Amino acid sequence: MKKPLIQPKEISVEQRIYNFDEVVCGYTEEQALEEASRCIQCKNPKCISGCPVGIDIKKFIWYITQKDYPSAYYTISEKNNFPSICGRVCPAEYQCRKTCVFTPKDRNVAEENAINIPLLERFVGDYARKHNLALNLTEKIKTNPKLINTKVAVIGSGPAGLCVAGELARLGVKVDIYEALHLLGGVLIYGIPPFRLPRDVLYYEINLLKNYNVTFYTGVSVGKTLPFRELQKQYNSIFIGTGAGAPTWLNIEGESLCNIYSANEYLTRVNLMHSDKFPEFHTPINVGKNVTVIGGGNTAMDAARVALRMQKIKGINGKVTILYRRTQEEMPARKVEIDHAKQEGVEFKFLVQPVKFSGDTRGYVKSVLCLQCTLGEPDSSGRRRPVPIKGSEFEIETDLVIIAIGLKANQILLSTLPELKTTQDGDIIVNPETMETSIPNVYAGGDVVGGEGTVIEAMGMGKKAAQSIVQKLTIG
């Protein structure tokens, strides 16, 4: 009989809703050994094809079973510099766990019993951090003599940019990363709350890049405070990984009322600017008693869980409700995030479409008018389309709204480059084989070129771009 999946410990709901501490605890050594022992070391390991950066999953798991954690870490590091980050935020149920032999082929999401690859990766990454294994890693890596005098600029320090920088710097390329914000990490720091990705983990893995040949410049907005043309003069190649920082709005009446935030702004205020600690930190935020979050992705779950913690921390006895146009089945958010939100007390209203916001005499939102929906035929995304039911209007009272229905590429830099080809939505168009843009020697990847918006997918694009850059720099 197959052994069951080893479940990690989680911090209790009563404890965790009053702070931003990590919710899911990592495996203990005993648990990691037990979970690793469930891997049957397939002759043809399908899990690897499910990993966007191609980690030799079978091999690193085997090293865990041998208690050879340094070798497990070095195996992962051949393909990925950020095991502790990816082990926490990768949607593995749609990637390596889905292609693991334990998941039947016809499934579009991993079988519950599939090997918990991300938690094993996280265990190895955390072990390496505690034992400073990365220092030995720099000695193991051979640089490419042909790349020694080459320089690459990376714009944006999110997952795609960090991945490109790591891949190139390890080979001897001099990499400079330009970040517009005052802290590094891009969406990893402004978008993902610390209860999913603790900041010590994030900073540690980012700072490891300094062991190679990477220099960081924060507070530099390329296209605003530093012209792109300057970079073109100084560097052999440029990688644009500026992410998708511009919000998508519902475009309905009343959307500009006070206390209606985009999820991006709301999360940035708390995650990056620490408005939970206002006035110690200088960024204020309004904390509603009756918060409504609109959307069904991971960002909506993050926003709802942050809003709930803000209420608890500020001693407000309120509620947080998520409105979604379809049913839970069509929700793009990871099941684990939906489960965590529900456990913590976030309420869900499905098949609901907002059509108008109303405000009070001071201009603050006081309610949202909605239509009840039913599900119709599948749309271009393959999910059944929500169809509003005529005459089904109803009103929901609310004093703070967070809109989390998607993000678009930030146009600050892109608008300064007329020769850069973009889609109608403003995403950069790249050659999918090389990630090169319409400007020679300028590459792009991550959310700024569209896609699923996952951290590991962005890293996969960064890896591909790095390989193309190396090929061009060495072969010409």
Ligand code: SF4
């Ligand atoms: S497919 Fe699953 S069982 Fe097979 S090697 Fe990969 S993780 Fe192990």
